[in-house]
Amino acid sequence: MKKIVTFLVIFISSCFAAEFSMNEYNTPLIEAKDGYGTIIDSPDIVVGSSGIVMHNFGPSKRSIIARASVTEKSGGFAKVRFEVFDSLEQKAMPIPGILPARGDTIILNYLYSRSLIVVPNKEIYNEIVSSFKNMEFIHPDIVGSYLSYEYKPNPSRNDFRKMCSQSAAGLIFIAMNNEALFADCQSFEVLKRFKSGSVSYYQLPFYTRVKDIDTVFWKFGSSKISDFDRHYKSLLKDK
CATH class of the missing domain: 2.40.30 (Elongation Factor Tu (Ef-tu); domain 3)
Incomplete structure (x- = not known):
């Protein structure tokens, strides 16, 4: 029952949010x-x-x-x-x-029609992509492949900035427990928040089909994420 309620809350919020757009x-x-x-x-x-x-x-x-x-x-x-x-x-x-x-x-609002997407699991990914019809999301496997190559299981602002630049994206969408948001991919300033449902399970560092995004002992600061929400909240700059 909890899973059904969570789905409905996220779905309703996403439908309301699907009108979000920031034209050039x-x-x-x-x-x-x-x-x-x-x-x-x-x-x-x-x-x-x-x-x-x-x-x-x-x-x-x-x-x-x-x-x-x-x-x-x-x-x-x-x-x-x-x-x-x-x-x-x-x-x-x-x-x-x-x-x-x-x-x-x-x-x-340059390149605001394209966005990276950082979500906890596949179900939420599918809901968000199907709800924001006017947004072109960069598949998380692209970012996942970069992190795997760089041995970075804890992506930083600079990692996302680099991937936004390479993907010609101006936004980053992040879904967390009970809230989701769009932020500018360079400044990490929050542009729009949405209410959502609770997250039933997390894939770390975020949903991607790329497996084994691991760390190496000789690379300083490459430890794995232990708390999804805390990590991504720490990257954001609120107004």
């Missing part, structure tokens, strides 16, 4: 100073979300020169923090040495 939002940069910028506020802008800064080099030439994360909203304006954009980094090509400036374009 384009806006001009009206001020840039000391590593921060100002843009006009909008209901589409969420504190904690991130995007990119585009610079025009000519009538038909433009390039990404930085990452931008929304830090606050007030008085009809939103403030963004500039960061190095290294998702497309190539050793043969230098990082653009151009700083964001007034007139550049900010594209927020």
